[in-house]
Amino acid sequence: MATPVLDKAEAASAASPYITVTLRIRRFNPEVAAEPHWEDFQLEMDPKERVLDGLNKIKWDLDGTLTYRRSCAHGICGSDAMRINGKNRLACKTLIKDVNPGKPITVEPIKGLTALKDLVVDMEPFFQAYRDVMPFLITNDTNEPTRERLQSPEDRERFDDTTKCILCAACTSSCPVFWNDGQYFGPAAIVNAHRFIFDSRDDAGEQRLEILNDRDGVWRCRTTFNCTDACPRGIEVTKAIQEVKRALITRRF
Amino acid sequence: MSTSEINLTGSSADAAEDAYTLSLDAPRSRTRTKKTPRSTRGNFEMAAWLFMRLSGIVLVVLVLGHLLIQLVLDGGVSKIGFAFVAGRWASPFWQVWDLAMLWLAMLHGANGLRTVINDYAERVNTRLWLKGLLYTATVFTILLGTLVIFTFDPNIR
Numbered sequence A: 001m002a003t004p005v006l007d008k009a010e011a012a013s014a015a016s017p018y019i020t021v022t023l024r025i026r027r028f029n030p031e032v033a034a035e036p037h038w039e040d041f042q043l044e045m046d047p048k049e050r051v052l053d054g055l056n057k058i059k060w061d062l063d064g065t066l067t068y069r070r071s072c073a074h075g076i077c078g079s080d081a082m083r084i085n086g087k088n089r090l091a092c093k094t095l096i097k098d099v100n101p102g103k104p105i106t107v108e109p110i111k112g113l114t115a116l117k118d119l120v121v122d123m124e125p126f127f128q129a130y131r132d133v134m135p136f137l138i139t140n141d142t143n144e145p146t147r148e149r150l151q152s153p154e155d156r157e158r159f160d161d162t163t164k165c166i167l168c169a170a171c172t173s174s175c176p177v178f179w180n181d182g183q184y185f186g187p188a189a190i191v192n193a194h195r196f197i198f199d200s201r202d203d204a205g206e207q208r209l210e211i212l213n214d215r216d217g218v219w220r221c222r223t224t225f226n227c228t229d230a231c232p233r234g235i236e237v238t239k240a241i242q243e244v245k246r247a248l249i250t251r252r253f
Numbered sequence B: 001m002s003t004s005e006i007n008l009t010g011s012s013a014d015a016a017e018d019a020y021t022l023s024l025d026a027p028r029s030r031t032r033t034k035k036t037p038r039s040t041r042g043n044f045e046m047a048a049w050l051f052m053r054l055s056g057i058v059l060v061v062l063v064l065g066h067l068l069i070q071l072v073l074d075g076g077v078s079k080i081g082f083a084f085v086a087g088r089w090a091s092p093f094w095q096v097w098d099l100a101m102l103w104l105a106m107l108h109g110a111n112g113l114r115t116v117i118n119d120y121a122e123r124v125n126t127r128l129w130l131k132g133l134l135y136t137a138t139v140f141t142i143l144l145g146t147l148v149i150f151t152f153d154p155n156i157r
């Protein structure tokens, strides 16, 4: 009960935490101009707020035409991956104080996917690659299961890291191989294939490996680690890709 | 659904079509057509990937040994001359060493540049020309080097 009162008193006694922040946003509207351009917005923000709060302030109070995706605002839905100060991040997990607010903060759509409007890109090629690896359980027994499919903690641990993916595309759109022609499956699809290849309950690992053995599959990976750096869930993406490569060579998984 | 299938309506309908083609990269459709190469079992890309690593390991020994002998030991680079080369190639051991180094480094380097071209050259024609040049230079250098190692004559005047 006392907490809110205390907070208020504290906030009032301390100097105002608000600072002036410049968000430099790459705007694009194909209905108005063929080329994108940069637009600066000055905002009064608490450095402990997030970049997403800044975008919301702009959209709600300054310019309603600003277009971006967001839903959960808590790093779960994977809608708001964008390039902030040249690095792929989730706007809802990036605090203003962590992105050098003394200088203008640049916000761009993620690269390698076609920008449709402002920060919104066409995610279809990304999800097509995801669907291509069959990201669902496939088993050989045709009968309806009569009980839970049991698994030992060790077997579950084997693919624990790659279950955490929220399909935000931060990794795939940070990959220089994907930027080139977009035909490479991309880290996210490989992460989600890994999730099933190394699941002891799944029987289609061999098929998924064959899909990733493709000309545009895992062999195009150049181990630049951009994906691991970009992943907001802290997934060891490059490691997962290497494990798939190893499984392809040894056929053990 | 690829971008080209997104139908903007009303006032946006005509603006959209040119804008996309003008300012943006082509939509990266992954739709598979008849022209899409089939997944290739026993795959060239996998062989190339493995080759880069295996040849790399062997090259560490060959190249570092080569540099050590040529540039560091026995008075360094100043000792290299016709007589020095003739002396080494009199032994089949160094012939095989240099031959292996030539082939591995050339194929390793050429395959490395092939990946670089695949990554950076976007236009089909640029790729074609760069790779044509690369393969020609590689084949020429390997053949010429091999010829010299096998036909070297220490008594040439």
Ligand code: HEM
Residues within 6 Å of the ligand: A221, A222, A223, B052, B053, B055, B056, B057, B059, B060, B063, B105, B106, B108, B109, B110, B111, B112, B113, B115, B116
């Ligand atoms: C000395 C021992 C060497 C080792 C251990 C080594 C190892 C490697 C490996 C593992 C790759 C693949 C990188 C990747 O795909 O992610 C690579 C790429 C490459 N190597 Fe070597 N290499 C060696 C010597 C050489 C030599 C002598 C040449 C030149 C003739 C060369 C030229 C290249 C090129 C052009 C690439 C492609 C660069 C890239 O992928 O960005 N390497 N090397």
Ligand code: SF4
Residues within 6 Å of the ligand: A164, A165, A166, A167, A168, A169, A170, A171, A172, A187, A188, A191, A230, A231, A232, A233, A234, A235, A237
């Ligand atoms: S692996 Fe990480 S960066 Fe890639 S899509 Fe999943 S959550 Fe996003």
Ligand code: FES
Residues within 6 Å of the ligand: A069, A070, A071, A072, A073, A074, A075, A076, A077, A078, A079, A080, A081, A090, A091, A092, A093
């Ligand atoms: S809004 Fe859901 S992940 Fe950021």
